[in-house]
Amino acid sequence: MSPGAYVASFAVGLVLVIVLFLVITAYNDVMALQRRIDKAWANIEVILKQRHDQLPALVAAVKGLMAFEQDVLTEVTRARAAYAPTDTIPHQAATSDQTSSAVRSLLVTVERYPDIKAAGNVADLQAEIERIEGMLADRRELYNDQVYRYDTRIAQVPTSWLAAVFRWRPRAYFRADPGDAERPDTSLTTDGPA
């Protein structure tokens, strides 16, 4: 083999190495992105479960003292009961939005009753619920950001070519679909922490 042929072989080999590197890296990056989305979702589930467990305690603490605000309590209890970890993500987002809305109404109502706010552990529970709501908002933002990065990546060349081969599909954002906003509530239950 002549020196020129060696050079040509090296050049072709180097280009192949670069292409192979890009393909392997793109595949690994998408796998890592999927794992990050799964992890971000798992972290949201933890918070949703925490809120699900905390709400009965808050409702129980204020129920006897808020005789004239039963609608608010009922709304919180209904929203809590609608929580279903096996639902699709948009459905869970809709449920979560309804729960957050009901909790906000409850907290605003509690603010109108200084006696209730000062009673027992209401203030602590209120602070805990507010902390959970804050964490949920942050982790929702993180999850959606991660999904955005994934969806963008698999839509871009050259990863889109791999996406077609490996059938990677865009992931759902943690936000309610328009139809889910009017999702019917489930029956009223006042059971304790699941």
Added chain:
Amino acid sequence: MDSSTTSVAFLLTIVGFGTGIALLIRGFISYRAAGRIGDTATSRVATLAAGEVRVTGVIEPAELTLISLLQSEPCVYFRSAVGGDDGLGDALGDDGHVLEERAVGFAVRDASGTIRVFPHDARVEAPVRWEDRTGMLGDEPPGLRWRLGSAFGPNEGDREAAAAALLEIHDPVADPSLTPAGRLDAGSRRRTYRESRLEPGDQVTILGQALPFSDLAHPAEADVGGTADPFADGGDPEIAADLAAARAAGTLLTDPDAAWGNAAIPGFGIGRPVRPATIDPAATPLRPAGPEAAARAKRTFTIAPETLVLASIDDAPLLVTYGSPVAVVERERWRFVQGLLGGALAIGALAIAALLVTGSAR
């Protein structure tokens, strides 16, 4: 072309080939880093979850800061290097001979809160803060201010100590053997200095594991997954034997204050002690810090076990890079482009080498 010219040209092609391949490899590494950073969403410190996270914020000193070697600047990381006549800088970013590289734990603050960072085993990308070379006559560059004291400094400015340091008269002709410069090769005619630093107030992007402080294998050294605690059962047998002998002799002290003496006093040796220390009667004692400083020192050195911190673990080293995530990704991608150019350089160098070989054969 005569044989000597051919030899030089051949040597240059080998250098070009090696440089090209090295650039390509660095480009690959940078491409991976860009992917890791760019594909991870930024977490807010206040609502951080355990696991791999990307955090961006401003560096705040923790217990200690470092004093850099070449410029005596307070920082949390520095890498001081010196090169010979050929200079330090080349396409690969080679630092020449690294004199000293250190990092201490620090905190990163974003809009929501603060998190501790333990840089042990971390890959740190710090900006070059100073680079200069000796003059034609061998005179040192004006920015060179060798560190003459401890590598560690307090974490905050002490006005009185700073004023005292300014008023203190220093010997203008310091003993060269006491400075790192004195230890450098005296035969070197010209030297190039370079210092990279991460300083309090710098914006950094950190990619790594958030884990509870109690999960660090050896928190005192921030050594995650590294050397086991030599004082623990089953640790270093020599230390275990010493401990057993001390227990048997009744000389093992269980009270840290009694065992460590002045070293148990927060602030002693690294600032202002929070209570009077036992020192030589002839020495001038430092005025103890006030109650506020004492409380701050206590808070500073106490980390709750469940507190999340950023640290390296065995298969996931911490990546600490200067700048915002976007800037970091752009920098790493530019290095990848340089890597591709390096690949082209390698091919070109090989082609020229082939031509030289062919020409010589004729």
